[in-house]
Amino acid sequence: MDNLESDSLPTEVILTHPRRSLGSICFDWTPQPGHYLDLQGQTYAVLERRHRYQLKSGRYRLYQISLYVQSAERPQERSLVDGRWVLGDATCRFNAHSELVRCAVNPDGPCSQCRSFEPNNT
Structure with a gap:
Protein backbone atom coordinates (compact mmCIF):
# COMPACT_ATOMS: atom_id res chain seq x y z
CA MET A 1 0.00 0.00 0.00
CA ALA A 72 -30.05 13.33 6.02
CA GLU A 73 -32.11 14.58 3.12
CA ARG A 74 -30.44 16.66 0.46
CA PRO A 75 -31.44 20.27 1.03
CA GLN A 76 -33.62 21.89 -1.60
CA GLU A 77 -32.50 25.42 -0.67
CA ARG A 78 -28.82 26.15 -1.16
CA SER A 79 -26.80 29.24 -2.02
CA LEU A 80 -23.33 29.53 -3.50
CA VAL A 81 -21.14 31.73 -1.27
CA ASP A 82 -17.46 32.28 -2.01
CA GLY A 83 -17.27 29.07 -4.07
CA ARG A 84 -19.00 26.77 -1.58
CA TRP A 85 -22.61 25.69 -1.11
CA VAL A 86 -24.37 26.75 2.09
CA LEU A 87 -27.83 25.82 3.37
CA GLY A 88 -30.74 28.19 2.80
CA ASP A 89 -30.96 31.69 1.36
CA ALA A 90 -27.61 33.39 1.99
CA THR A 91 -29.16 36.81 1.35
CA CYS A 92 -30.98 36.59 4.71
CA ARG A 93 -29.40 38.37 7.67
CA PHE A 94 -29.86 35.28 9.86
CA ASN A 95 -28.31 32.74 7.49
CA ALA A 96 -25.40 30.91 9.15
CA HIS A 97 -23.41 30.61 5.87
CA SER A 98 -22.76 27.00 6.84
CA GLU A 99 -22.90 23.69 5.00
CA LEU A 100 -24.44 22.06 8.08
CA VAL A 101 -26.73 24.67 9.71
CA ARG A 102 -29.25 26.92 7.94
CA CYS A 103 -29.84 29.48 10.73
CA ALA A 104 -30.82 29.78 14.40
CA VAL A 105 -34.24 31.30 13.66
CA ASN A 106 -35.56 28.62 11.29
CA PRO A 107 -33.04 25.76 11.15
CA ASP A 108 -35.38 23.34 9.36
CA GLY A 109 -36.53 25.86 6.75
CA PRO A 110 -37.76 26.57 4.27
CA CYS A 111 -36.39 30.09 3.94
CA SER A 112 -39.01 31.08 1.37
CA GLN A 113 -41.79 30.97 3.98
CA CYS A 114 -39.86 32.22 7.01
CA ARG A 115 -41.53 35.11 8.87
CA SER A 116 -38.14 36.25 10.23
CA PHE A 117 -36.50 36.70 6.80
CA GLU A 118 -34.52 39.96 6.68
CA PRO A 119 -32.36 40.93 3.71
CA ASN A 120 -28.68 41.19 4.55
CA ASN A 121 -27.65 44.81 3.89
CA THR A 122 -23.90 44.22 4.00
Whole structure:
Protein backbone atom coordinates (compact mmCIF):
# COMPACT_ATOMS: atom_id res chain seq x y z
CA MET A 1 0.00 0.00 0.00
CA ASP A 2 3.01 2.32 0.05
CA ASN A 3 2.45 3.66 -3.45
CA LEU A 4 -1.27 4.39 -3.11
CA GLU A 5 -2.22 8.03 -3.25
CA SER A 6 -4.59 9.52 -0.66
CA ASP A 7 -7.55 9.68 -3.07
CA SER A 8 -7.32 5.95 -3.76
CA LEU A 9 -7.24 4.91 -0.10
CA PRO A 10 -10.36 3.19 1.16
CA THR A 11 -12.37 5.60 3.29
CA GLU A 12 -14.25 4.17 6.25
CA VAL A 13 -17.74 5.67 6.51
CA ILE A 14 -19.00 5.77 10.10
CA LEU A 15 -22.58 6.54 11.09
CA THR A 16 -22.53 8.80 14.16
CA HIS A 17 -25.81 7.67 15.74
CA PRO A 18 -26.16 4.82 16.37
CA ARG A 19 -22.40 4.55 15.94
CA ARG A 20 -21.50 1.86 13.44
CA SER A 21 -19.34 1.40 10.39
CA LEU A 22 -21.11 1.52 7.03
CA GLY A 23 -18.06 0.06 5.28
CA SER A 24 -14.92 1.15 3.45
CA ILE A 25 -15.24 2.81 0.06
CA CYS A 26 -12.83 4.21 -2.51
CA PHE A 27 -14.31 7.52 -3.63
CA ASP A 28 -13.50 9.18 -6.96
CA TRP A 29 -13.98 12.57 -5.24
CA THR A 30 -13.07 14.02 -1.84
CA PRO A 31 -16.12 14.29 0.44
CA GLN A 32 -15.74 17.11 2.96
CA PRO A 33 -17.92 18.20 5.90
CA GLY A 34 -21.13 19.67 4.52
CA HIS A 35 -21.20 17.43 1.46
CA TYR A 36 -23.84 14.78 0.91
CA LEU A 37 -23.26 11.25 -0.28
CA ASP A 38 -25.51 8.38 -1.27
CA LEU A 39 -24.64 4.95 0.05
CA GLN A 40 -26.73 1.78 -0.05
CA GLY A 41 -29.85 3.71 -1.07
CA GLN A 42 -29.56 6.22 1.80
CA THR A 43 -28.37 9.85 1.80
CA TYR A 44 -25.88 10.98 4.43
CA ALA A 45 -24.46 14.38 5.42
CA VAL A 46 -20.71 14.38 6.06
CA LEU A 47 -20.08 15.86 9.51
CA GLU A 48 -16.37 15.23 9.95
CA ARG A 49 -13.37 13.92 8.04
CA ARG A 50 -10.37 12.46 9.89
CA HIS A 51 -6.97 11.45 8.57
CA ARG A 52 -4.63 9.08 10.33
CA TYR A 53 -0.94 8.99 9.53
CA GLN A 54 1.74 6.36 10.09
CA LEU A 55 5.47 6.96 10.49
CA LYS A 56 7.28 4.72 8.04
CA SER A 57 10.90 5.01 6.91
CA GLY A 58 11.22 8.40 8.58
CA ARG A 59 8.17 9.89 6.81
CA TYR A 60 4.56 10.25 7.77
CA ARG A 61 2.18 8.65 5.30
CA LEU A 62 -1.57 8.82 5.17
CA TYR A 63 -2.88 5.34 5.90
CA GLN A 64 -6.53 5.80 6.89
CA ILE A 65 -9.37 8.21 6.17
CA SER A 66 -12.62 8.19 8.15
CA LEU A 67 -15.85 10.04 7.36
CA TYR A 68 -18.38 10.58 10.13
CA VAL A 69 -21.88 10.92 8.72
CA GLN A 70 -25.52 11.15 9.72
CA SER A 71 -28.69 10.28 7.81
CA ALA A 72 -30.05 13.33 6.02
CA GLU A 73 -32.11 14.58 3.12
CA ARG A 74 -30.44 16.66 0.46
CA PRO A 75 -31.44 20.27 1.03
CA GLN A 76 -33.62 21.89 -1.60
CA GLU A 77 -32.50 25.42 -0.67
CA ARG A 78 -28.82 26.15 -1.16
CA SER A 79 -26.80 29.24 -2.02
CA LEU A 80 -23.33 29.53 -3.50
CA VAL A 81 -21.14 31.73 -1.27
CA ASP A 82 -17.46 32.28 -2.01
CA GLY A 83 -17.27 29.07 -4.07
CA ARG A 84 -19.00 26.77 -1.58
CA TRP A 85 -22.61 25.69 -1.11
CA VAL A 86 -24.37 26.75 2.09
CA LEU A 87 -27.83 25.82 3.37
CA GLY A 88 -30.74 28.19 2.80
CA ASP A 89 -30.96 31.69 1.36
CA ALA A 90 -27.61 33.39 1.99
CA THR A 91 -29.16 36.81 1.35
CA CYS A 92 -30.98 36.59 4.71
CA ARG A 93 -29.40 38.37 7.67
CA PHE A 94 -29.86 35.28 9.86
CA ASN A 95 -28.31 32.74 7.49
CA ALA A 96 -25.40 30.91 9.15
CA HIS A 97 -23.41 30.61 5.87
CA SER A 98 -22.76 27.00 6.84
CA GLU A 99 -22.90 23.69 5.00
CA LEU A 100 -24.44 22.06 8.08
CA VAL A 101 -26.73 24.67 9.71
CA ARG A 102 -29.25 26.92 7.94
CA CYS A 103 -29.84 29.48 10.73
CA ALA A 104 -30.82 29.78 14.40
CA VAL A 105 -34.24 31.30 13.66
CA ASN A 106 -35.56 28.62 11.29
CA PRO A 107 -33.04 25.76 11.15
CA ASP A 108 -35.38 23.34 9.36
CA GLY A 109 -36.53 25.86 6.75
CA PRO A 110 -37.76 26.57 4.27
CA CYS A 111 -36.39 30.09 3.94
CA SER A 112 -39.01 31.08 1.37
CA GLN A 113 -41.79 30.97 3.98
CA CYS A 114 -39.86 32.22 7.01
CA ARG A 115 -41.53 35.11 8.87
CA SER A 116 -38.14 36.25 10.23
CA PHE A 117 -36.50 36.70 6.80
CA GLU A 118 -34.52 39.96 6.68
CA PRO A 119 -32.36 40.93 3.71
CA ASN A 120 -28.68 41.19 4.55
CA ASN A 121 -27.65 44.81 3.89
CA THR A 122 -23.90 44.22 4.00
